[in-house]
Amino acid sequence: MAIETIIFPDAEQAAQQVAKKIQQLIQRKPDAVLGLATGGTPLLLYRELIRMHAEEGLSFAQVRTFNLDEYEGLPPDHPESYWSFMQRNLFDHIDISPGNYHLPSGMLAADAVTEHCEAYENAIRAAGGIDFQILGIGRNGHIGFNEPGSTISSRTRRVTLCEVTRADAAPAFGSIEQVPTHAISMGCATILEAQEIVLLAFGEHKAEIVAQAVCGEVSENVTASYLQTHQHIHFYLDSAAARDLRDSM
Ligand code: GLP
Numbered sequence: 224m225a226i227e228t229i230i231f232p233d234a235e236q237a238a239q240q241v242a243k244k245i246q247q248l249i250q251r252k253p254d255a256v257l258g259l260a261t262g263g264t265p266l267l268l269y270r271e272l273i274r275m276h277a278e279e280g281l282s283f284a285q286v287r288t289f290n291l292d293e294y295e296g297l298p299p300d301h302p303e304s305y306w307s308f309m310q311r312n313l314f315d316h317i318d319i320s321p322g323n324y325h326l327p328s329g330m331l332a333a334d335a336v337t338e339h340c341e342a343y344e345n346a347i348r349a350a351g352g353i354d355f356q357i358l359g360i361g362r363n364g365h366i367g368f369n370e371p372g373s374t375i376s377s378r379t380r381r382v383t384l385c386e387v388t389r390a391d392a393a394p395a396f397g398s399i400e401q402v403p404t405h406a407i408s409m410g411c412a413t414i415l416e417a418q419e420i421v422l423l424a425f426g427e428h429k430a431e432i433v434a435q436a437v438c439g440e441v442s443e444n445v446t447a448s449y450l451q452t453h454q455h456i457h458f459y460l461d462s463a464a465a466r467d468l469r470d471s472m
Contacts, residue, residue, distance in 0.1 A: 228457075228460060228465065229458070230461070231460065231461055234267055234461045237425070238265075238267035241423065241459055242275060244355070244421070245257065246272075246279075246281055249286060253282070253285045253286070255355065256352065257288045257289075258288070259289070259313075260291050260357045261305045261308045261309070261359075264425055265359060266312060269313040272317065273313065282318055285323075286319055287324070288319070288323065288324045289350075289353060290325065291358075291409050292305060292326075292327060292367045292409065295329050295403050296330070296405070297330075298330055303395055303396055306326050309326065327343055327408070331407070336380075340381070341379075343407075352418065354419065355419050357421055359423055360422060360429060361391070361432075363388065364436055364448065366411070366414060366446055366447050367410075368384065369409075369414075369446040370382060370383070370388065370446070371444050371445065373446050375412065376412045378413055379410055379413055380410060382405065382406055382407070384402070384406060389402040411449050415450075415452065415453055418455065419455040420450060420455065421456075421457050422447065422456070422458045427463040429464040430467045433464050433465065433468060
């Protein structure tokens with residue numbers, strides 16, 4: 224299977240199209256299960272979903288969501304936790320019910336990690352699996368926090384963050400020393416079980432890694448390349464992120 228790439232003039236238009244897909248899914252299946260991502264990339268998508276809720280009556284009352292990952296050692300109310308990111312950028316502004324959204328916990332005792340990760344996988348399964356998974360991509364090709372070396376069969380687990388990932392997060396935290404060294408992340412196999420996946424990537428700094436993910440060999444060096452094995456995978460790109468793709472396609 225090949226990855227379908229759709230190139231938009233700008234990030235706003237790409238985000239609007241993905242929001243429309245989610246709107247149609249929720250209209251078809253009001254209790255749809257969404258897999259959600261953090262980072263700068265999905266912000267425009269979340270803004271558009273909030274607008275659809277406010278202006279078009281799109282209701283998330285029955286929607287269930289599972290986030291990809293959470294930093295280890297950050298309490299939910301820490302401004303850089305993915306929990307607070309999701310509250311601030313989406314959940315506070317829509318009618319999702321607090322019992323219906325899920326993120327891995329970053330505050331686990333060492334001996335509670337395995338059980339928590341298994342429970343997260345089980346909760347996804349009990350919800351009927353993820354209907355629609357949103358992804359961003361790290362500069363080293365990671366999806367969620369599945370850093371290079373993560374296997375295609377990996378499941379939700381504790382992961383060690385790469386230097387490049389921590390360096391990219393440093394501005395938000397103030398310094399690289401303040402960026403957590405570990406996280407809990409859904410695995411690659413967990414992500415690949417979603418019915419449909421949309422990866423968003425915007426900007427020239429993503430161009431090289433997007434081309435590797437789409438056209439390179441399927442390899443643990445670029446975990447986004449595993450997406451080539453999925454049946455319903457689309458990359459929504461702005462023209463800057465698609466730069467190296469045009470050369471190689
Ligand atoms: C973090 C997140 C990823 C995200 C990536 C890219 O590593 N765990 O899910 O895709 O950042 O972030 P950005 O969208 O800010 O480029």
